[in-house]
Amino acid sequence: xxxxxxxxLEAIVREHARLxxxxxxxxxxxxxxxxxxxxxxxxxxxxxxxxxxxxQDHKAWIAKIAWRVAIDRGKRQPVxxxxxxxxxxxxxxxxxxxxxxxxxxxxxxxxxxxxxxxxALPEPLRDALRLSTIEGLSPAEIAQVLESSESSIRSRxxxxxxxxxxxLAALEGKHENTR
Amino acid sequence: xxxxxxxxxxxxxxxxxxxxxxxxxRIGLESRILANMEAARESxxxxxxxxxxxxxxxxxxxxxxxxxxxxxxxxxAPQRVAGQQTAGNAVPQSGVKTLLAARPRHTGTKLxxxxxxxxxxxxxxxxxxxxxxxxxxxLSEQEVLLTQYAKRFPTEARxxxxxxxxxxxxIQQAEQEMKDASPDSKQ
Numbered sequence: 418x419x420x421x422x423x424x425x426l427e428a429i430v431r432e433h434a435r436l437x438x439x440x441x442x443x444x445x446x447x448x449x450x451x452x453x454x455x456x457x458x459x460x461x462x463x464x465x466x467x468x469x470x471x472x473q474d475h476k477a478w479i480a481k482i483a484w485r486v487a488i489d490r491g492k493r494q495p496v497x498x499x500x501x502x503x504x505x506x507x508x509x510x511x512x513x514x515x516x517x518x519x520x521x522x523x524x525x526x527x528x529x530x531x532x533x534x535x536x537a538l539p540e541p542l543r544d545a546l547r548l549s550t551i552e553g554l555s556p557a558e559i560a561q562v563l564e565s566s567e568s569s570i571r572s573r574x575x576x577x578x579x580x581x582x583x584x585l586a587a588l589e590g591k592h593e594n595t596r
Numbered sequence: 597x598x599x600x601x602x603x604x605x606x607x608x609x610x611x612x613x614x615x616x617x618x619x620x621x622r623i624g625l626e627s628r629i630l631a632n633m634e635a636a637r638e639s640x641x642x643x644x645x646x647x648x649x650x651x652x653x654x655x656x657x658x659x660x661x662x663x664x665x666x667x668x669x670x671x672x673a674p675q676r677v678a679g680q681q682t683a684g685n686a687v688p689q690s691g692v693k694t695l696l697a698a699r700p701r702h703t704g705t706k707l708x709x710x711x712x713x714x715x716x717x718x719x720x721x722x723x724x725x726x727x728x729x730x731x732x733x734x735l736s737e738q739e740v741l742l743t744q745y746a747k748r749f750p751t752e753a754r755x756x757x758x759x760x761x762x763x764x765x766x767i768q769q770a771e772q773e774m775k776d777a778s779p780d781s782k783q
Contacts, residue, residue: 550616
């Protein structure tokens with residue numbers, strides 16, 4: 418019985434470690450912290466080992482634990498609040514990169530700029546958008562993690578994207594006018 | 597024109613968000629997690645049944661040992677004084693009072709009252725064993741028999757004792773009379 422449990426645990430680790438890591442990374446935005454959080458998630462899982470057999474959706478369950486661990490760790494990190502000016506400057510840089518064909522290829526830099534814009538979003542929209550960017554997490558699973566309805570999650574994601582697009586479009590317009 | 601821009605933004609945002617949400621961890625994440633879990637399982641005292649009980653018992657034993665160590669620690673000063681007493685052997689063997697009176701007085705700083713008391717106790721406890729005190733001389737065979745007799749027949753023993761006293765007095769009186777009647781005493 419113990420051996421079966423061990424095997425099940427190892428299978429869960431192999432199957433969902435990346436998902437847990439990505440969820441942690443989406444909050445912490447740092448590889449080192451995300452890995453630490455992932456380790457913590459699976460050590461916590463040891464406590465629930467006897468209950469493993471009773472859990473139906475391992476993926477959603479781990480996603481929920483991962484989200485909680487990451488949020489807890491994120492609260493311990495110093496908060497970097499961005500002023501409207503800083504958000505605008507980040508967006509401007511993105512737009513200039515977007516217009517340049519060469520820099521369009523360097524996605525990692527664009528992604529770094531996007532972080533600033535996403536962190537400026539209101540919390541409910543930001544959380545839903547962060548989780549929606551993770552590969553393999555459906556809106557239904559995001560709804561389970563955030564303890565909300567699927568339709569609410571869909572609308573939050575849509576709204577968050579709208580805001581991001583509006584900011585980018587406005588800044589792109591300004592950028593073109595100044596040329 | 598606007599829709600083209602919007603499509604362009606959408607496309608770009610999709611791409612950027614995909615990159616934003618799917619970072620690749622360092623190679624071997626799963627192995628590291630499994631190794632860490634194994635280590636946690638092996639070292640996790642609190643995960644085992646009665647783990648808390650074991651930890652609490654260990655803590656209690658440690659506290660008792662520390663407490664005993666603090667309260668039964670011998671003080672350095674009393675030992676030194678006692679050592680002087682035994683080494684010098686100048687202490688008269690006539691009991692505790694004499695021993696304490698003969699104790700050398702401290703030069704230098706005065707000890708607090710509690711330490712002085714402790715000092716006196718230490719002096720007592722480290723006194724060399726004396727020959728005649730405090731252990732009494734054991735009773736002789738005759739005395740033992742007399743004690744037994746007195747316990748068994750107290751009335752008779754009292755009468756015998758009284759008669760013996762009377763007899764002793766008579767003898768003493770006769771001796772005195774003889775002394776008075778002798779010619780040497782008259783001169």
